[in-house]
Amino acid sequence: MTTARQLAAATLLCLTAVLHAQTKSRRVAAPAGSTVSAIFISDIHLDPFADPAKFPQLVAAPASAWGTILGSNDSPTRAIDYSNLAKSCRELGTDTDDRLWQSTLAALRANSRAARFATVNGDLLAHSFDCKYRKLAPKPTAEEYLAFTVKTVEYVVSGLRSAIPGVPIYFALGNNDTACADYQLGASQDPFLAAVAPILTGTLPASARESARVGLATAGHYSALLPAPFVRTRVISLDDIYFSYRYTNCAGQPDPAPAASQLDWLNMQLAAARQHHERVWFVGHIPPGVNVYASARTLIRACSAKSVQPFLSSDSLAGTLAANGDIVRLALFGHTHSDEIRVLSPDDLAPGKAEPPVPAKIIPPITPINGLPSFLVAKVHSATATLADYTVIQSSNASGIGASWNPSYTYSERYHKRAFDSASVSSLIHDFQADPGLTTPASQAYISSHATQVPAALLQLAWRPYTCAMSHTTSKSFAACACGEQ
Numbered sequence: 001m002t003t004a005r006q007l008a009a010a011t012l013l014c015l016t017a018v019l020h021a022q023t024k025s026r027r028v029a030a031p032a033g034s035t036v037s038a039i040f041i042s043d044i045h046l047d048p049f050a051d052p053a054k055f056p057q058l059v060a061a062p063a064s065a066w067g068t069i070l071g072s073n074d075s076p077t078r079a080i081d082y083s084n085l086a087k088s089c090r091e092l093g094t095d096t097d098d099r100l101w102q103s104t105l106a107a108l109r110a111n112s113r114a115a116r117f118a119t120v121n122g123d124l125l126a127h128s129f130d131c132k133y134r135k136l137a138p139k140p141t142a143e144e145y146l147a148f149t150v151k152t153v154e155y156v157v158s159g160l161r162s163a164i165p166g167v168p169i170y171f172a173l174g175n176n177d178t179a180c181a182d183y184q185l186g187a188s189q190d191p192f193l194a195a196v197a198p199i200l201t202g203t204l205p206a207s208a209r210e211s212a213r214v215g216l217a218t219a220g221h222y223s224a225l226l227p228a229p230f231v232r233t234r235v236i237s238l239d240d241i242y243f244s245y246r247y248t249n250c251a252g253q254p255d256p257a258p259a260a261s262q263l264d265w266l267n268m269q270l271a272a273a274r275q276h277h278e279r280v281w282f283v284g285h286i287p288p289g290v291n292v293y294a295s296a297r298t299l300i301r302a303c304s305a306k307s308v309q310p311f312l313s314s315d316s317l318a319g320t321l322a323a324n325g326d327i328v329r330l331a332l333f334g335h336t337h338s339d340e341i342r343v344l345s346p347d348d349l350a351p352g353k354a355e356p357p358v359p360a361k362i363i364p365p366i367t368p369i370n371g372l373p374s375f376l377v378a379k380v381h382s383a384t385a386t387l388a389d390y391t392v393i394q395s396s397n398a399s400g401i402g403a404s405w406n407p408s409y410t411y412s413e414r415y416h417k418r419a420f421d422s423a424s425v426s427s428l429i430h431d432f433q434a435d436p437g438l439t440t441p442a443s444q445a446y447i448s449s450h451a452t453q454v455p456a457a458l459l460q461l462a463w464r465p466y467t468c469a470m471s472h473t474t475s476k477s478f479a480a481c482a483c484g485e486q
Contacts, residue, residue: 035388036229037114039164040376042121042285042334043365044104045176046156049132050097052081059137059144063154070098089131093369094398096126101159103400104366104373108163110405111377111393117226118164119235121334121363122174122285124156125149130181146179150195153177157199168227171200173220173239174285174335180250185220185241187249187258193217193239221262223269225278226385232278233329233385236269238262240284245313256313263316270324279385280328286311287333287362288318289342289473292465303483308475311335315349318473322346325355325422329385332361339364339374339392339450342470343426348477356422357471361387368398374408387420388412392449414445432467433481 048058048066053075058066075081086094096104112118126132129152133145160169175183179192186193197217204212208224215222220239225232241247242259249255273280294309312318321328322344331344340362346353364374378390394408411417417424428442435443438460447459459466468481 034229034382035379036116036382037112038378038380039108039112039115039118040121040332040361040363040378040390041108041118041160041366042363042375043123043174043337043367044101044120044156045095045123045126045365045367045369046101046152047095047097047126047132048152048155049085049126049136050082050095051075051078052085052136053077055136058151059148063151063158066151066155067098071102085132085135086128088135089128091128091132093127093367095367095369096373097400100366100368100373100395100398100400101156103395103403103405104375105159105163107393107395107405108160108375112164112167115164115167115377116229117167118160118169119281119283119332119363120160120169120171121283121332122172122239123176123334123365123367124153124174125176125178126367127176127182127369129176142179146191146195149179149192150199153196154199157202161203167203168205168224169203170224170235170237170283172237172283172285173200173241175241175244175246177239178241183241183244183246184248184250184252185239185258187255189218190220190250193220219258219261219265221265226281229382230380230385231383232276233281234269234273234278235281235283236266236273237283238266240286240312240317243312243314243317244286245310247313259313259316263320266317266320270320270327274324274327278327280324281385282321282328282331282358284317284331284333286335287342287360288312288315288321288344290469290475290478292462292469303479305474305476305479308479310475315474318344319349321358322348322473323350323353323355325353325358328358330361330387330420331358332363334363334365336362337365337367337370338362340470341420341425341429342473343422343429344473345426345471348471348473357426359387359420359422359425361390361420364392364394368395372396372398373400381419388418390420409445409449414449415442426471429467429470432470433464436464438463 057069178185194217197213201209201212204224212222212224223236225234242262291309291311342360343357345357346355366373373395374392376390379388381388389412391410392408393405395403395405397403431442465482468478472478472481
């Protein structure tokens with residue numbers, strides 16, 4: 001006989017084929033007042049190796065000349081050369097080549113004319129970046145590889161600056177953004193961070209630029225105020241690779257010190273923001289919570305907290321944010337290559353705290369791995385720093401060739417919510433969790449919105465554990481929900 005636990009775990013396993021308790025909240029009316037436009041982008045994963053024959057030219061040229069090189073005619077053997085390169089690096093998909101990138105920039109240009117700022121949630125560099133580079137440049141020096149990674153970042157950022165001109169862009173870095181290997185970064189004074197810091201902070205308000213550059217260069221973090229008309233609203237950006245359970249330094253050794261240092265810095269920033277009556281937006285890459293896909297195979301054997309695979313090595317980052325829900329108005333992440341909603345709840349993460357949950361938005365990717373390239377056009381209440389609404393802009397195809405970029409859906413229209421705030425997101429997630437049969441319009445709308453990422457039939461089958469992950473951040477809480485104990 002199939003038990004409830006086995007069924008819940010089985011649905012999780014089905015979800016991996018392609019890749020509940022009610023959260024308490026303060027029911028606050030959506031704020032009144034004017035809104036401004038913003039652009040949210042994540043997981044660009046630019047692949048400069050898409051035509052391997054062009055690699056020697058890219059190595060020799062400055063980033064300012066890359067557009068001409070990458071935009072030139074394909075080499076006759078491009079397809080077979082890249083296929084062989086990808087296979088040798090065990091690449092599981094095709095990242096963003098320059099044709100898709102130029103299509104993306106054109107779409108950003110068309111949709112960002114009113115934008116007052118933008119955020120980028122990390123992973124500017126392609127998957128298997130270090131492997132592909134070393135296959136094409138045997139025995140490179142560390143300095144040569146560093147220079148190539150930095151030029152790639154410079155090319156990406158220059159494209160964004162031309163497409164979204166004159167506005168600050170608040171970057172966070174991801175696990176692929178490194179001159180070591182995936183999930184590797186120096187514990188302190190990392191040369192990649194030092195080299196890209198002036199590039200990434202160059203669009204920030206002049207008053208914050210130097211302190212942001214120093215913070216990013218030395219420790220992978222910075223904070224800066226949002227520009228007028230925002231009132232006392234601070235962006236805190238943190239390279240949360242250090243919190244990943246997969247993190248090692250560039251020598252391949254685990255090191256808990258940088259995560260502890262990041263957490264100390266974050267607590268100081270939040271304390272200072274509270275003292276100055278500021279509101280906070282958190283910008284990171286790897287979201288807290290459960291990696292549903294990686295947990296499936298172990299949960300099917302033993303449905304317990306020990307069988308759950310989290311994204312991060314501890315709940316400390318999420319707990320800190322949840323404990324400050326009165327001032328943290330929004331947390332933005334990427335990494336999952338999905339368009340998702342979550343909340344970080346003090347009930348789950350910071351027992352005894354009476355703060356409202358922190359609404360968290362996982363931004364869909366530009367890379368076509370897992371779905372169609374997308375970004376968000378957001379509306380933000382400038383007086384309260386509340387995310388009022390957003391529209392997903394999506395490419396009509398995965399290659400960018402001849403693509404049209406059109407609205408996929410608008411949050412307020414699809415879910416009939418007045419804002420993406422603590423109360424609204426908590427209510428929406430609760431409604432999802434209370435609808436195991438997917439009978440409500442909201443659940444059906446969610447399924448429809450994500451059909452390009454996960455086949456609807458599989459998402460329907462795995463609906464319970466999938467929705468459990470939206471609000472249950474700790475392994476224990478998620479396992480209890482997914483296994484039918486809550």
